[in-house]
Structure formats: C-alpha cells, structure tokens
Amino acid sequence: MASETANLSGTAENPSVDLSLFTFTRVLNEDPHAKTIAILGTYPSSSHQSALHATDTAGPSSASESQAILIMNKTHFDSASIDEYVRSDIGEVKVLGINDIYNWLLGWTKSSTEAPRGADVKMTLIRDATEVHIRKYSRQKMIMVHETPELYRSVVVPWVDAIPPERIQWVHNILEGKTSETILSATPTHVLLPDLKWDQSTLSSLYLVAIIRDHTLRSIRNLRKPHAAMLKEVRADARRVAKETWGVDPGQLRMYFHYVPSYYHLHIHVTALTLSMGGMSVGQAHLLDDVISLLELDPDDGPGIMQRRTLTYVLGEQHGLYEGMTSAQGNPEVVS
Amino acid sequence: MASETANLSGTAENPSVDLSLFTFTRVLNEDPHAKTIAILGTYPSSSHQSALHATDTAGPSSASESQAILIMNKTHFDSASIDEYVRSDIGEVKVLGINDIYNWLLGWTKSSTEAPRGADVKMTLIRDATEVHIRKYSRQKMIMVHETPELYRSVVVPWVDAIPPERIQWVHNILEGKTSETILSATPTHVLLPDLKWDQSTLSSLYLVAIIRDHTLRSIRNLRKPHAAMLKEVRADARRVAKETWGVDPGQLRMYFHYVPSYYHLHIHVTALTLSMGGMSVGQAHLLDDVISLLELDPDDGPGIMQRRTLTYVLGEQHGLYEGMTSAQGNPEVVS
Known part of the structure; x- marks a missing residue:
C-alpha cells in the first residue's frame, strides 16, 4: 500500500x-x-x-x-482496554446455548440507533475453567523442527508406538461401519465422509475426510512408490463424490495430508479451495498431488523419498512430540 | 464444538x-x-x-x-445489509490520509456511550475507480492446476521468456545497490532486506526477503543438487541477521519460496512463525528446508526432483498463466 x-x-x-x-x-x-x-x-x-x-x-x-x-x-480487539470492552461496551448479550460450563453468546455494543442489527461479537464463556482449559486457550510457544529419517526412527516411531490403541478406536469404528456417521463412499481402499467441522451444506466451506483402510499406513512417512496407484484411486473417488453430490469441480478441491497428523492412521483432508482456515500452511500440510508426484519419482524398491527426506514442521510446546524432538535436536534454535 | x-x-x-x-x-x-x-x-x-x-x-x-x-x-459483515451499514450504522469517520483517488479512513458505529474508544472498522475508499480497480478487488475464480515437466517447458517457460525485462529491473537495482532501501546483508550469493509489507519493528510480523544473485535462477524449477549448499548459506545468513538484529531465534522463522512466484527471479520469504497471513498455504508456498532436503536426494547430475516433479498450485483467472495452463490441460476439471 x-x-x-x-x-x-x-x-x-x-x-x-x-x-x-x-x-x-x-x-x-x-x-x-x-x-x-x-x-x-x-x-x-x-x-x-x-x-x-x-x-x-x-x-x-x-x-x-x-x-x-x-x-x-473490522478492527481487532484492543487488548489494553479489553476489560472495559467486556464490562461496559457490550450492552446486550443473547444466550445461544448453555451446556454445563460452556455458554455460547452473541453480543452487541451499546448503540444509539434503534434499528435491529447483527451482533458485533460471538462469544464463548467457559465457567469453572480448570488449568487444562486455560492451557488449551493460551498462546503456545511454537517452534520449527527438522525431522530427519534418523529422528523419525529414534523419536517419532517410539512415541507413536506408545499411543494407546483406544485413541484411534473411533477410526476403526468408522472403517468397520460401526458408527452412525454419514458415509459418502466406501471402497476397498478407503472410506470417505464429511468432516465434523463442516455443516454439509455450505459449498464454500466443503470439508471431507478420506480414511485409508490399510492399518499399516500411519502417516506420509510410510508411503512408497507402490502406494501412488492407491492414492490416485482415493483422489478420483473424492473428486467424483464432490462433483456428483455437490456439483463441485475437481479444480475447486484442495486435498492434503497433515504432517504431523492429529492421529496416526493415514487420512486425507479434502476441502473447498475457497475455504480459508488454519491447517493448510506449508510446514503442516502436504498436497496429495505433490505426494503422488514425489512417490512416482521413487525407485521401484528400497527406501523412497518419503523415507529419506527431512520433514520440517511447526510444533507447539503442548504437543507430545515437543520434548522428544527438541531435546533430540539439542538446541533446536541452531539446528541446521 | x-x-x-x-x-x-x-x-x-x-x-x-x-x-x-x-x-x-x-x-x-x-x-x-x-x-x-x-x-x-x-x-x-x-x-x-x-x-x-x-x-x-x-x-x-x-x-x-x-x-x-x-x-x-468479531462478527463478519452481513453482506445483505452492508448498504445500510455504510450509510447509517457508521456514525463517525476519521480521515487518516488522502492520496489522489485513495482515502484511508477509520470508522465508528453509532454508540450510546460517550467514552472514547477504538475504531470499529478500517476502510479504504477508492474514488473514480476504473475497471482495473474493480477487477483487482473482485473475487477471482481460482483453480488448482498441475504443472508437469512437459507443461513447464511448453507453457511456462515461453510465458516467462515473454515478460519484459523491465518488470524486474527493480530487483537488479537492489542487487546492484542502486536503491535507497535498507540492506540487511549483502553476500556473494544474495541480498537480504526487509519486505515492504513489514513495519520493521513488530517482531510478530517480521518479514524479510532474500534475493538470490544468480540471474539464471528464476524459480524453484531451476534448482538442482549443487544449489543446496548455496541455499544453506542463505538460510544461515537470514538466521544470523534475524537473531543479531531482532533477537529472533532460528526456530521462530518460516522460510519459503512461492511457486508460482510473483516475479521470476529466485527469492526467499523469511517470516516470523507468528505471522498469520495468506501466501503460506500448501499449493503456493514451499518450505526452504523441504526444498533443500529434496535437492540433497537428487542424483549428482542429470535432471533432479525439481525438474521431474509435477507442481500443483492455485491459479486465479486473472493470472497471466491461467489461459495457457487451463487450455493446455484440456478440461482442467478432469485432469489427473
């Protein structure tokens, strides 16, 4: 400007x-x-x-x-006067819902006009907040870490192995059809379903997730050349469903993996190109198309690019890998 | 939720x-x-x-x-009543600056409280707007395209070759020290300077750019294994400058290329990890660390991963490559 x-x-x-x-x-x-x-x-x-x-x-x-x-x-909140904003600028509060300690609210600042108008702020009030709540909503220290193949073997694999299997029982339930969730497609390779964050109607925020059936695939680290064909099948199926169900063209979709993922069972995020949100930044997201392209450059056998490359990503200090990765890297600030 | x-x-x-x-x-x-x-x-x-x-x-x-x-x-604007919002909800306007047709404003909605408070909206009013202005601020149709090595040669290279050299004269001026901009570091490999979008004081929005001296390197497509050492030098220099000048640790930096870039002379974006903005999404940004790691997996000579891979990215219909890429791909919606 x-x-x-x-x-x-x-x-x-x-x-x-x-x-x-x-x-x-x-x-x-x-x-x-x-x-x-x-x-x-x-x-x-x-x-x-x-x-x-x-x-x-x-x-x-x-x-x-x-x-x-x-x-x-819209301007951001002024943190220096946020106390006054809450106590006196907001003149009207409407309760959208209350569940236990959670209160969903809409707020209007004090206006001199009588005409009805939309709320100025959306709010969530958590009463009787515990230290766990406070940590969840506090700014985390974030750091870029470099996961070499050696650190993957020595730090990440043992950590993933130690995660209690019950934590991804919900994934197995979906794959086995034991849940009441909407299933958009179930093939020998994967199950496709709407993400819970999506309202299933607003096309500009379309959000699906494809869960791969193969239990041995925990993350993109496990992918090798022979998996490229399977990933292309998933891609074709997600494109078909988005087109047939919602009329969304393939060029309007963004498909990506997270690394590190939030759970260690291979899955693909399928979102509308128009969806603007966290979680699709470089250093966290890997385009399905890029992964397929790199796998196709792999040798026919032996370790491939996904096994041999260093993966760089952002970790918050509350993440279970933070301690292990930063201490294994020595001083993480000077790692090259 | x-x-x-x-x-x-x-x-x-x-x-x-x-x-x-x-x-x-x-x-x-x-x-x-x-x-x-x-x-x-x-x-x-x-x-x-x-x-x-x-x-x-x-x-x-x-x-x-x-x-x-x-x-x-804060709630989003209600586009259904935006006319009323502009004409009657905003009660007070303060002019921050006027330059030709551009007016920078702060606005306050009508309040029943007397106490001074921060503005509710920031505004830019462009008077005598032309079709070029209107196009610039209109929603563009965006599409995911797949640039294979063949499409790079047949569509992208000719298009880049046709860009008038004057368009990047400003880059050469910086490299040759012919400008008055702040230069943070000038080495045989690159010049490092603050990005114009950065105020040069707010650490959470730190934004530097490293321009590579080698004129033959237009984008990441030109990078091969021998360039990895040079890129590591740039990375080390940017880390040193951020630490010595602003006390920002290496783990707090995000360094990435854009592909497609906004200008075809190789450069690296260096931003604070805390900076949240567009331009760092997967499908547009490529982490410097990831590029270095992939280059190191290249064979010692012959075409490397950056030459052989398919690069997938988002193009807006106003982009100069849109026509060429979408028509070369046939129906871009069904490309695999």
Missing part, C-alpha cells in the same frame, strides 16, 4: 469523507475469516475537471458521480 | 449471562487476523454445590467465584 507516501495536502481540499454519499452497487469480494468486505458503489468524483464540467452542463446541484470501491475491515 | 448437542435445558436455570460479573485477569491469546481474543477472568461458579456451600459459610451476598475463560470473535 502507498500509505507511507500519502500526500496529505489533499486533506485541506477534502477535509472529510461523507459515507452517506456512497451509493451501494454490489459486493465485489469478502473474506469472513479476516472480516473483510469490498463493495462497489458510486461516490462524487474526485476529479476537479469533471466536477467543473458537471457544473457547467447540469447546474450546481448535480455533482459528478463515478464508480467507487469501499474496502472495509 | 459441542454446540449441536447443547443441553438447552440449562437455559431455564440460567436465563442470562451477565458479563458485568466477569472480572478480567489477563489475555491468554489473540489472533489479530481473525479478530479473536481469549481472556482469563473470574465469574460466579456454575456449580450448584459450591454456590450452596458459599451461601452456608459466608452468607447469601458472597457468590462463589471461579476462573472463567471468555473467547471473543
């Missing part, structure tokens, strides 16, 4: 901007995650020449209108 | 939540991009037993206080 070089001399001639002169045409774009919207409208022209011209031909009452774009972005 | 299964029977006993009973302790976490903040405080306990107990021992006026967490998230 050119704000650093703003010519403020214009301020004298245009001491104020009057938004009531902005006439709405249409929304150009919006980003609900960042709370940004760009709208097209008309506004009196800033050109003196055309303003003069308009005066000549149509009299002083007709200002020259031209197209204008207004980009609006 | 458990909102789907919220036990609303609680509402009868707790018909309202009174935020004036929330006593602020401290901020636990916040995300300025998503406009979310989590704060710790105290609030009357939800437990009947402890409330009863408090009444028994300390009289009815002493409610039992316990720790509580309040998570607040």
Whole structure:
C-alpha cells in the first residue's frame, strides 16, 4: 500500500469523507475469516475537471458521480482496554446455548440507533475453567523442527508406538461401519465422509475426510512408490463424490495430508479451495498431488523419498512430540 | 464444538449471562487476523454445590467465584445489509490520509456511550475507480492446476521468456545497490532486506526477503543438487541477521519460496512463525528446508526432483498463466 507516501495536502481540499454519499452497487469480494468486505458503489468524483464540467452542463446541484470501491475491515480487539470492552461496551448479550460450563453468546455494543442489527461479537464463556482449559486457550510457544529419517526412527516411531490403541478406536469404528456417521463412499481402499467441522451444506466451506483402510499406513512417512496407484484411486473417488453430490469441480478441491497428523492412521483432508482456515500452511500440510508426484519419482524398491527426506514442521510446546524432538535436536534454535 | 448437542435445558436455570460479573485477569491469546481474543477472568461458579456451600459459610451476598475463560470473535459483515451499514450504522469517520483517488479512513458505529474508544472498522475508499480497480478487488475464480515437466517447458517457460525485462529491473537495482532501501546483508550469493509489507519493528510480523544473485535462477524449477549448499548459506545468513538484529531465534522463522512466484527471479520469504497471513498455504508456498532436503536426494547430475516433479498450485483467472495452463490441460476439471 502507498500509505507511507500519502500526500496529505489533499486533506485541506477534502477535509472529510461523507459515507452517506456512497451509493451501494454490489459486493465485489469478502473474506469472513479476516472480516473483510469490498463493495462497489458510486461516490462524487474526485476529479476537479469533471466536477467543473458537471457544473457547467447540469447546474450546481448535480455533482459528478463515478464508480467507487469501499474496502472495509473490522478492527481487532484492543487488548489494553479489553476489560472495559467486556464490562461496559457490550450492552446486550443473547444466550445461544448453555451446556454445563460452556455458554455460547452473541453480543452487541451499546448503540444509539434503534434499528435491529447483527451482533458485533460471538462469544464463548467457559465457567469453572480448570488449568487444562486455560492451557488449551493460551498462546503456545511454537517452534520449527527438522525431522530427519534418523529422528523419525529414534523419536517419532517410539512415541507413536506408545499411543494407546483406544485413541484411534473411533477410526476403526468408522472403517468397520460401526458408527452412525454419514458415509459418502466406501471402497476397498478407503472410506470417505464429511468432516465434523463442516455443516454439509455450505459449498464454500466443503470439508471431507478420506480414511485409508490399510492399518499399516500411519502417516506420509510410510508411503512408497507402490502406494501412488492407491492414492490416485482415493483422489478420483473424492473428486467424483464432490462433483456428483455437490456439483463441485475437481479444480475447486484442495486435498492434503497433515504432517504431523492429529492421529496416526493415514487420512486425507479434502476441502473447498475457497475455504480459508488454519491447517493448510506449508510446514503442516502436504498436497496429495505433490505426494503422488514425489512417490512416482521413487525407485521401484528400497527406501523412497518419503523415507529419506527431512520433514520440517511447526510444533507447539503442548504437543507430545515437543520434548522428544527438541531435546533430540539439542538446541533446536541452531539446528541446521 | 459441542454446540449441536447443547443441553438447552440449562437455559431455564440460567436465563442470562451477565458479563458485568466477569472480572478480567489477563489475555491468554489473540489472533489479530481473525479478530479473536481469549481472556482469563473470574465469574460466579456454575456449580450448584459450591454456590450452596458459599451461601452456608459466608452468607447469601458472597457468590462463589471461579476462573472463567471468555473467547471473543468479531462478527463478519452481513453482506445483505452492508448498504445500510455504510450509510447509517457508521456514525463517525476519521480521515487518516488522502492520496489522489485513495482515502484511508477509520470508522465508528453509532454508540450510546460517550467514552472514547477504538475504531470499529478500517476502510479504504477508492474514488473514480476504473475497471482495473474493480477487477483487482473482485473475487477471482481460482483453480488448482498441475504443472508437469512437459507443461513447464511448453507453457511456462515461453510465458516467462515473454515478460519484459523491465518488470524486474527493480530487483537488479537492489542487487546492484542502486536503491535507497535498507540492506540487511549483502553476500556473494544474495541480498537480504526487509519486505515492504513489514513495519520493521513488530517482531510478530517480521518479514524479510532474500534475493538470490544468480540471474539464471528464476524459480524453484531451476534448482538442482549443487544449489543446496548455496541455499544453506542463505538460510544461515537470514538466521544470523534475524537473531543479531531482532533477537529472533532460528526456530521462530518460516522460510519459503512461492511457486508460482510473483516475479521470476529466485527469492526467499523469511517470516516470523507468528505471522498469520495468506501466501503460506500448501499449493503456493514451499518450505526452504523441504526444498533443500529434496535437492540433497537428487542424483549428482542429470535432471533432479525439481525438474521431474509435477507442481500443483492455485491459479486465479486473472493470472497471466491461467489461459495457457487451463487450455493446455484440456478440461482442467478432469485432469489427473
């Protein structure tokens, strides 16, 4: 942006901007995650020449209108005055739901207008919060770590082996059809289902998950050249289901693995390209297409790229691997 | 979240939540991009037993206080009533700067409280907007495309060759020291400087860029095994500068290439791990560490992984490669 070089001399001639002169045409774009919207409208022209011209031909009452774009972005909370914001700026609270210690709320700041309007904030109030809750919602120290093949063998595999099998019993239940969840597709290679985070109707936030049947595949570290064909089958099936069920074209899908994954049974995230959220950053997500392409470059046997490469990722200090990875790397800050 | 299964029977006993009973302790976490903040405080306990107990021992006026967490998230604009929001909800506008057709503004919604408070929205008003402006701020159709080595040769290389050399004259000016920009480091391999998007003081949004001197390297497609050593030198230098100048540890940095890049002269983005923004998604960003690791698996000569792999990325329909890539792929929706 050119704000650093703003010519403020214009301020004298245009001491104020009057938004009531902005006439709405249409929304150009919006980003609900960042709370940004760009709208097209008309506004009196800033050109003196055309303003003069308009005066000549149509009299002083007709200002020259031209197209204008207004980009609006909600401001962030001011953490220095957040106490006051909660106690006195929010004038009205509506309870959406209460379950045990969890309270879901909508809040309105005190307004001088009578007209009904949407809430200003969504809130969750957790009463009787324990240290576990506090840790969950506190900023974690994050660090980039480098998992070499050696660290995978010496740190990650033992850690994964020690995870109680009950933790992924829910995955086995899904694969064995023992749950009441919606199953979109069940093939010899995988089961495809909607992710619980998706409302199953908003196409722009489409979110499916494909769980691979092969129990020996825990993460992308286990993938080798022979798995490329299986992954292509999963990809083709997810594309078919998205198209047939919701009319979403293959080019509108983003498919990726997480590494490190949240659970160690191979699965693929299938999301709409329009979905903007965490979890798809480099250093956490690996495109299915990229993984397939790299597997195809592998030799026919022996360890492949996924076994031989160093994988770099972000770990939070609350993650179970944090201690092991950072201490095995010595001083993680100077590791190369 | 458990909102789907919220036990609303609680509402009868707790018909309202009174935020004036929330006593602020401290901020636990916040995300300025998503406009979310989590704060710790105290609030009357939800437990009947402890409330009863408090009444028994300390009289009815002493409610039992316990720790509580309040998570607040600004709501998005309601596009259905955005016209009304602009024309009547915003009661006060402050002009931050005006330069030609660009107006930078802060806006406050109409409030019934007299106390001074932070703005509710940041705005940019572009007057006399042209079709180019409108296109720039409109939602683009985005698509995932697959750049095979063959498509790289037949579509991308000719397109890059046709870009007028003047477009990256600014890069050459930086490399040759012909600009007044702050140079953090200049070595035989690269020049390191702060990105223009960074204010050069907020550590959580640290953003540097390393421009590689070798003019033959246009993108990661040109990288081969012998370049790994050079990339490690750049990485070490960026880590050293971030540590010596701002005290930022190596594990707090995220370094990545863009593919496709915004300009075809090899450069590396160096950002704080805490920086949350676009441009670091899988399918657009490639971690420097991952690229180095893959290069090291290359054979000593002949085409390497970066030449042989298929690169999958998101293209907007306004991008110069969109036509070429989508038509070369035939129907891009069914490409595998």
